[in-house]
Ligand SMILES: NC(=O)C1=CN([C@@H]2O[C@H](COP(=O)(O)OP(=O)(O)OC[C@H]3O[C@@H](n4cnc5c(N)ncnc54)[C@H](OP(=O)(O)O)[C@@H]3O)[C@@H](O)[C@H]2O)C=CC1
């Protein structure tokens with residue numbers, strides 16, 4: 001693969017896909033963004049805006065949107081896949097008939113596939129053997145990238161040439177791309193931090209203080225690193241942008257959709273109401289289900305995950321969970337409430 005990329009595709013018409021597609025186009029790379037919604041595609045092509053997912057952001061006029069998947073992919077050296085994790089495999093299955101040798105795939109999706117506990121890079125490698133794979137993750141609120149706020153991210157891959165190609169294609173005066181070879185750690189931290197953003201949201205809605213928020217973020221970092229290291233990730237990854245960086249931004253900002261879901265639950269909405277009100281993807285909800293199950297199966301101590309699971313899926317009062325987080329015991333009222341709930345085990 002040549003390092004100077006001339007053509008790229010972004011698969012997905014959501015906020016993050018749109019933000020990076022616009023950067024690629026602004027960097028002079030012929031970029032096709034694929035989406036299934038032709039109204040949004042027309043708005044991108046004619047008004048240079050994505051009114052549904054990234055309103056009030058002027059996109060680069062050279063960005064071209066299409067609903068034709070073959071057209072989007074043909075000739076693209078880099079293909080960024082930016083759809084929610086629950087649709088990821090089916091979208092990759094739709095695109096793979098059009099792939100040719102030498103095209104590389106980069107996931108920007110921060111989630112987990114439940115069957116087999118696969119990360120998105122694993123789905124790409126399964127479905128598209130022979131193609132180089134990378135992931136992009138970091139503290140990257142799409143709306144801020146759209147407004148050209150100074151932002152850094154991480155591209156992780158075992159393919160050094162692909163890392164450089166992504167760095168050169170996306171890097172610009174407001175977007176800096178660092179490189180890592182710990183693809184598993186970078187990707188897993190992007191998925192895990194969404195859970196803790198939900199917790200931070202409900203802590204904030206309950207009016208808890210800044211000390212409490214800091215305690216939650218610090219304990220979240222310890223907990224997510226403990227889990228990831230047990231599965232083989234490099235602990236140092238968690239001290240970087242994709243780890244603590246992304247954890248801090250999503251736990252502190254109401255711009256995070258996961259935080260907003262947690263906040264709505266803290267205000268008394270049900271999970272279904274909170275998700276419906278959001279109208280966009282909050283990956284942390286499903287990730288929480290899978291991580292709770294995995295931590296129990298592997299015997300990894302994750303009290304925040306357990307508490308969040310009790311709040312979201314067993315309707316346990318978040319105040320009760322918060323109280324228990326101060327005792328370090330796992331026996332207790334939350335366990336009891338989980339056991340009593342329909343889904344408690
Ligand atoms: N937004 C952000 O700040 C960031 C997001 N991410 C990650 O990027 C991933 C994508 O998120 P984001 O762009 O924000 O998501 P959004 O919720 O903004 O948009 C999701 C997009 O995926 C499309 N989509 C969903 N299912 C399918 C399908 N089966 N076939 C085709 N298209 C589909 C939707 O299309 P339709 O409208 O037609 O349903 C929509 O265009 C997530 O994993 C997220 O965690 C990463 C960094 C930052």
Ligand SMILES: O=C(CO)COP(=O)(O)O
Nearest residue numbers: 138139140141256257258
């Ligand atoms: O991953 C993100 C920022 O880095 C976006 O977080 P949300 O999906 O919670 O909006």
